[in-house]
Amino acid sequence: EEDDILPEKDAEYENLLAEKLEIEENRVRSLQETRKLLPVYQYRDDLLRAIRENQILIIVGETGSGKTTQLPQYLVEDGYTEAGKLQIAVTQPRRVAATSVASRVADEMNVVLGNEVGYSIRFEDKTNGKTILKYMTDGMLLREVLVDPELKKYSCVMIDEAHERTLATDILLGLLKDILLHRKDLKLLVSSATMNAAKFSHFFNGCPIFNVPGRRYPVDIHYTLQPEANYLQAAISTIFQIHTSQPLPGDILVFLTGQEEIESARQKIEEIAGKVSSSIAPMILAPIYANLPQEQQELIFLKTPSNSRKIVLATNIAETSLTIDGIKFVIDPGYVKENSFVPSTGMTQLVTVPCSRASVDQRAGRAGRVGPGKCYRLFTKWSYYNELELMPKPEILRTNLSSVVLLLLSLGISDLINFPMLDKPSISSLTSSLEDLYLLGALNSKGKITRLGRIMCEFPCEPQFAKVIHTSATHDQCKGVLEECVDTVAMLHEAMSLFAGQKEQSSEFLGEVSSDHMLYLQIYQEWRDYNYSRAWCRDHKLQYKTLCRVRNIRNQLWNCAEKLGLVAMNEIAKRQEVDVAEKLPIKLTKCFIAGFPTNIAQLGTTGYRTVGKKSTSGLNVYVHPSSILNKQLRDSARKPSKYVLYQTLMLTSREFMRDCIPIYDDAWLLEMIPQVFKRKAR
Numbered sequence: 001e002e003d004d005i006l007p008e009k010d011a012e013y014e015n016l017l018a019e020k021l022e023i024e025e026n027r028v029r030s031l032q033e034t035r036k037l038l039p040v041y042q043y044r045d046d047l048l049r050a051i052r053e054n055q056i057l058i059i060v061g062e063t064g065s066g067k068t069t070q071l072p073q074y075l076v077e078d079g080y081t082e083a084g085k086l087q088i089a090v091t092q093p094r095r096v097a098a099t100s101v102a103s104r105v106a107d108e109m110n111v112v113l114g115n116e117v118g119y120s121i122r123f124e125d126k127t128n129g130k131t132i133l134k135y136m137t138d139g140m141l142l143r144e145v146l147v148d149p150e151l152k153k154y155s156c157v158m159i160d161e162a163h164e165r166t167l168a169t170d171i172l173l174g175l176l177k178d179i180l181l182h183r184k185d186l187k188l189l190v191s192s193a194t195m196n197a198a199k200f201s202h203f204f205n206g207c208p209i210f211n212v213p214g215r216r217y218p219v220d221i222h223y224t225l226q227p228e229a230n231y232l233q234a235a236i237s238t239i240f241q242i243h244t245s246q247p248l249p250g251d252i253l254v255f256l257t258g259q260e261e262i263e264s265a266r267q268k269i270e271e272i273a274g275k276v277s278s279s280i281a282p283m284i285l286a287p288i289y290a291n292l293p294q295e296q297q298e299l300i301f302l303k304t305p306s307n308s309r310k311i312v313l314a315t316n317i318a319e320t321s322l323t324i325d326g327i328k329f330v331i332d333p334g335y336v337k338e339n340s341f342v343p344s345t346g347m348t349q350l351v352t353v354p355c356s357r358a359s360v361d362q363r364a365g366r367a368g369r370v371g372p373g374k375c376y377r378l379f380t381k382w383s384y385y386n387e388l389e390l391m392p393k394p395e396i397l398r399t400n401l402s403s404v405v406l407l408l409l410s411l412g413i414s415d416l417i418n419f420p421m422l423d424k425p426s427i428s429s430l431t432s433s434l435e436d437l438y439l440l441g442a443l444n445s446k447g448k449i450t451r452l453g454r455i456m457c458e459f460p461c462e463p464q465f466a467k468v469i470h471t472s473a474t475h476d477q478c479k480g481v482l483e484e485c486v487d488t489v490a491m492l493h494e495a496m497s498l499f500a501g502q503k504e505q506s507s508e509f510l511g512e513v514s515s516d517h518m519l520y521l522q523i524y525q526e527w528r529d530y531n532y533s534r535a536w537c538r539d540h541k542l543q544y545k546t547l548c549r550v551r552n553i554r555n556q557l558w559n560c561a562e563k564l565g566l567v568a569m570n571e572i573a574k575r576q577e578v579d580v581a582e583k584l585p586i587k588l589t590k591c592f593i594a595g596f597p598t599n600i601a602q603l604g605t606t607g608y609r610t611v612g613k614k615s616t617s618g619l620n621v622y623v624h625p626s627s628i629l630n631k632q633l634r635d636s637a638r639k640p641s642k643y644v645l646y647q648t649l650m651l652t653s654r655e656f657m658r659d660c661i662p663i664y665d666d667a668w669l670l671e672m673i674p675q676v677f678k679r680k681a682r
């Protein structure tokens with residue numbers, strides 16, 4: 001009997017296998033054919049020749065022409081990785097771009113992501129010994145220069161999206177200028193959208209520019225007649241207007257400023273669509289922003305069924321970094337969220353600002369890739385011509401430079417003024433970051449990097465957080481709380497996307513907590529004690545994915561502390577100390593005072609005012625509504641603390657302090673940061 005059945009089963013199985021194989025072969029073949037349709041493909045041989053003949057090449061081309069996904073593959077095909085001995089690095093300003101593009105290229109090369117093609121972003125390394133093509137954030141390559149100053153494992157470096165002019169990209173270009181002199185065999189490709197190309201060429205002593213002509217269909221631009229009071233509302237009604245009046249197919253791309261805005265837009269659209277769903281074609285909502293879980297990111301690239309319309313809600317990641325096929329309509333409110341150095345506070349803050357003309361033009365272009373398109377600008381024509389800046393301002397001119405200054409100093413580059421840079425930061429901004437580093441003890445009074453400064457460089461976080469961690473294991477007054485500090489620092493990195501509902505709701509179960517920092521710490525430790533459970537997160541309205549990221553960050557910081565011997569020192573301290581648990585809140589506070597000596601506000605007759613650096617004190621600041629200190633302030637029986645330490649200032653209607661610790665005793669300030677507080681507290 002068995003003999004009868006078996007052959008039949010086998011045949012069935014083989015049929016199935018053959019079918020699967022065919023699907024797979026078709027997929028690979030169609031990916032290969034798609035590659036050949038991209039504009040860069042026509043220039044493949046010319047490009048490879050130009051790269052062979054020049055050490056440095058600037059490559060300019062329309063977004064979507066295939067620079068990011070194809071060029072690195074051409075280099076591999078041309079033998080630059082020497083059969084796996086050398087690697088090719090491709091930098092991206094944004095994490096999402098690095099991971100998404102790596103995954104696409106792994107598909108195209110038919111390899112498993114993380115093997116031959118991988119990516120490396122902060123707190124996540126998906127590469128292994130086989131990796132030859134490595135997509136990474138520019139910040140990660142910058143860190144690699146620290147351990148490998150000549151970038152020896154690479155045969156080619158492609159600085160992609162150079163026109164974005166992030167701080168890390170600018171510094172990398174400066175460093176590479178020197179590295180290339182020592183490594184004649186290293187190739188540098190700088191790729192950029194059309195703006196700025198001449199400037200890059202000039203920076204590299206007139207190196208050639210290779211232009212890849214792209215296809216572009218005309219895009220009709222529509223402006224609003226009056227300025228929009230509420231651009232989110234306007235964007236949503238424009239979506240429905242397009243959806244109900246324009247024929248299919250034709251997807252819509254909407255540019256919003258960040259996660260919160262995108263999620264709130266998504267909710268509102270779903271609400272409206274739910275009410276009218278019977279009378280309109282199906283809408284597929286596809287958000288894309290930095291913290292979106294990977295599996296949801298893929299959604300933006302899925303082909304839209306012919307009866308529906310895809311609505312992509314994106315940050316300016318979709319401006320040049322990611323190309324989504326099938327977009328016919330762009331809705332552009334004209335805003336972007338960016339780092340901005342606020343002289344009055346001396347700090348870098350995320351603020352929403354109007355885009356530059358170059359940016360909004362780039363955004364409009366996204367509508368004309370598949371055919372003629374339309375772009376709806378939610379601002380006036382007058383504003384376009386009279387109010388918008390021509391070009392975006394490079395990050396180096398608008399951000400705090402402490403981290404990169406420390407990095408350059410640790411590389412032995414002390415002549416910061418003459419370090420080659422596309423745009424030089426102002427002397428005052430350089431001096432201000434030197435002052436910050438000095439207050440942290442990373443530099444001595446002569447401006448030389450200290451041992452502590454070198455330790456700070458080892459940590460994959462801002463020097464301020466590194467100082468907090470270092471203090472918690474070594475300082476006489478607070479040692480023994482390393483683990484708690486590491487957990488808290490990790491939580492602060494993700495604090496913005498921790499809560500699924502209201503912060504107060506999620507933390508009720510903890511009862512009284514003395515500061516936002518203690519709250520984060522307790523949440524993390526509870527979760528840990530519940531075996532990192534997903535159900536526990538659901539019960540407390542916490543984002544499970546976010547907490548998983550926190551755990552990963554926490555482990556990396558911990559490993560780093562271990563390597564530096566801090567874990568061992570902390571163990572000794574813990575054995576010597578009694579009642580560590582009871583002293584924890586005070587110790588934690590002191591560690592953060594040591595790390596953030598200038599983030600302190602003092603209570604006066606009119607509320608809190610910043611103190612700290614002389615140049616930036618005296619600003620009125622308010623506890624952010626989301627802070628648990630607010631609850632304490634509402635409780636009138638309680639006296640507000642004399643000082644508050646804040647993690648960040650956020651400018652909305654007022655200058656708000658986010659994530660705060662109350663400081664009841666000014667002796668702590670004197671003790672931890674006499675260099676700042678000697679003169680004031682007495």
Ligand code: ADP
Pocket residue numbers: 038061062063064065066067068069070100101103104301320321322323324325
């Ligand atoms: P450029 O860098 O010149 O802007 P890219 O190499 O990023 O161009 O894009 C080339 C093509 O690859 C585009 O048509 C884009 O839609 C496609 N592509 C890129 N990433 C993905 C992805 N993750 N899934 C599907 N298609 C993708």
Ligand code: MG
Pocket residue numbers: 064067068069160161320321
């Ligand atoms: Mg690209």
